[in-house]
Amino acid sequence: MARQESYALGLDFGTESVRALLAGTRSGRVAGEAVVNYPHGVITDRLPGGKTPLGRDWAVQHPDDYLRCMTRATKQAVKLARIRPDRVCGIGVSFTACTMLPTTADGTPLCMLPKFTGRPNAWVKLWKHHASQPQADKMNALAARRRQAWLKRYGGIISSEWFFPKALQALDEDPAVYRAADVFIEAGEWLVWQLTGRLTRSTCHGGYKQCWHPKAGYPKPAFLQGLHSDFANFVRDKLPGDRLAPGTRAGELTAAMARRLGLPAGIGVSASIIDAHAAVPGAAVAGPDVMVMVMGTSTCHMLMSKTEKLVEGISGVVPDGILPGYFGYEAGQVAVGDIFAWYVDHACPAYVLREASRRRMDVHDYLSSEAARLRPGESGLLALDWWNGNRTPFVDANLSGLIVGLTLASRPHEIYRALVEATAFGTMRIVELFDQAGLPTKSLVACGGIAQKNPMLVQIYADVTGRPISVAASPNASSLGAAVLGAVAAGAKAGGHDTAAAAVGVMCQKPSATYRPSKKHYAIYRKLYTDYKRLSDHFGRYADPVMRNLRASET
């Protein structure tokens, strides 16, 4: 065992594909990885078979895609790694969330039964299925009216993307599907069930997406009855399974699944984790006071702490929600990379594209290099980063983007920089809210392509927050994080590790780069941030209703 390295398999189920990653449990070396796209992808128009059209804002997936693609990706990764399959000691699963489905008692997805295959509510509702908005609205309104305590853990509002609205939609729209379902379950939890043959659940999915808390439990029957007379016993009847923290051994790989994947039967499988949250161990963070930002089209902020606090507008606080032993906090910015993409696509003049092309540069790289020459404040521009509403702290989809300071002399690289700064101010707001609640952030770690490709952006985040920011070494922190959890589920005796901290300590590389804040720039940004915050409060806290008026005027 000391000589020969063992490997943990991370299975990271994204929106379009699954990635299988094999990491050495002693060296952390990524021996092999493979990505396989789901054949059905994201289904928004018609159910497979082509007969049943889907409504507006629907987004479903095919559960077979998960199993088939997982199998292919795993086999490819093992082959690429050139290791003996019996060196694989454990499996971790990370999954988009809340992606959920109804199943029979034996785990068969309802949509796989001929009777229900033409019924949209029998299918896997993907995280970005937004057709449950009426149910979410109803649930938020009732929870506010009845002063439900659980609502505070989610910043006072839950999303249409979450578990209860999606289940309630099935009951509202197709009671037969609802009644036929023995189980409603998150796809990540279902996947672990498929691998282990045991129905368990995850504290992570439960805490962040299913309104669950280890002490308080779920929303109570009296409340659920207020949503629909047949919904009262939803929890008792349709949510079987104990909740386990990610990294906890949920069970062992079944013989059947072992054959299918070409891996040893009986190896440990971890309770599942949300993909963004898997990036925390994947970014080599296993303890408190370090904020992990998973940056992409949006940014998800995660922080662990030994204490439980209520923080305004966060997405959730969950005991053992990310790693065992810590309260896991999540907050977020709804649009980040999306804003920069919008700018380049819809507001960037032709001469910038021409110049970038002449220099053989990506447009974002070119704009960033030009913007990097500016001093903080030099452009005289300030923006609110709400192009897709605001999550933390206002939790309001009707808020919108704003730019102020525009003059005839305003130029593209100045606007681009102002947009980057706006997203940095949005992150600072989150850091500050946590700080004021007694949850300090000493440093930050950024994951995702934006952070790895854009030094200007990371430096601005450091200068705005006044804190050092590291860029995670792994380009696929979630997959690596899943592998880390697989190693913990395996345990030290089987070639893995007994704690997440131990696994992270040896399996995850230290950050590839660290950006330190400039004192001078921080001082300038403090003033701009004061303006940002005052503007935010002015428009976000209803002093000026203009943003909501404008949303209302559109329809």
Next chain:
Amino acid sequence: MARQESYALGLDFGTESVRALLAGTRSGRVAGEAVVNYPHGVITDRLPGGKTPLGRDWAVQHPDDYLRCMTRATKQAVKLARIRPDRVCGIGVSFTACTMLPTTADGTPLCMLPKFTGRPNAWVKLWKHHASQPQADKMNALAARRRQAWLKRYGGIISSEWFFPKALQALDEDPAVYRAADVFIEAGEWLVWQLTGRLTRSTCHGGYKQCWHPKAGYPKPAFLQGLHSDFANFVRDKLPGDRLAPGTRAGELTAAMARRLGLPAGIGVSASIIDAHAAVPGAAVAGPDVMVMVMGTSTCHMLMSKTEKLVEGISGVVPDGILPGYFGYEAGQVAVGDIFAWYVDHACPAYVLREASRRRMDVHDYLSSEAARLRPGESGLLALDWWNGNRTPFVDANLSGLIVGLTLASRPHEIYRALVEATAFGTMRIVELFDQAGLPTKSLVACGGIAQKNPMLVQIYADVTGRPISVAASPNASSLGAAVLGAVAAGAKAGGHDTAAAAVGVMCQKPSATYRPSKKHYAIYRKLYTDYKRLSDHFGRYADPVMRNLRASET
């Protein structure tokens, strides 16, 4: 006389060129017109001769350009008109303002004297010469401190473009030039002096640019002494000449000048008028309650009334300032066409240019045609039209442009429409300010290429203001207005007219198009305008200092 038509000559001196226009005094027919560019154009780098560099924000002109180009343009216009020169019965002069110069007692520009030809302050300071800002700042501060009553007629602040700051700059920077000057005079007034051999001045230039009022006179010596110890007697010593209203006969064309121009000696010459103001008669407006908008890079709003009121942030109220017998009011928006040009140049994506090109359309026309399909409010966007600060009502160059309501779905034609709407709201603000002061606007007339080329824009202005808007028939309303004043200076006996109203009645065509407000759109825009006004007041009246902070952070 009854048989043969007489012609009035309008000489319209713009920033880059002079236009000579011959209009029939009975038919209004434009018989001939010619434009001649100033050889020296706008001089910003070095004085003619190339030895003397100019400082930052300097802009001067060569007085010989005015005389030579006027001569060529007049001769061309007469030639094109195929009329006998003795059919020309009067001359009107309109001129950019405040464009001013120091001269000797006989009218020789100081810069034409060898002794002073290398001294910047001896030259003609063009209206957009902004190097007198320190003098304007000093004058505004002292006037506010000493509660000077005249300041209220100008919305509480005067511009660096005006007469006193430009003269004071000469005294501050080059006392020898100041001492050598027997006269400081506006170029329009100087031109009339050259034509008639008599030094007279204009109520228009005086009232709008020289802090003059027929009853109150000029700022008093005690005040002027506070600006500079040698400035106390500036008015007494260096501002000779009676003030006459535009249309009043300032004198007769001298024999020498008649020979030069090829026109009859002794014909009447009108007191000069500011070019924008000449557009009022040129747009066929000779009475109260009709607001004339001269729309270009900026917009100048003019309204006449029998009563004198103080209105917040206007550019001036002057008895006989536009036409005799009325108080002439001027207000303004600093950037209008400039904003649309900025958008197309610096914020419009390549695919819009490509599509416009494919359709062989001007980009503005294409964006306007797409924007015209939107309902008011449909874009969910709102902007403040302050890309170059705000004139009326806040008179603050540090205010800046703002867009709110931006989302990932915001598209170019929506932003373009929001910018057009913002300028319409800015005009509505002016209409409302006048209205609240007891100066009603029943309808508006728009002059300028923007209004003639863009029906979408004019319709939006009608829908926003809830008032009919006509587009002036003449593409060169200022030149035609100058000709109208020439006809009045000639008088009916000489083939002209005895009053401006009579001249306008027969010489100016009715508007080419009238846009009536849609009640439905007006109702929607009332709500959006309420938001616009609240945002304006929030940022303009110091409740939120962000715009000024941003300007301060740039340096």
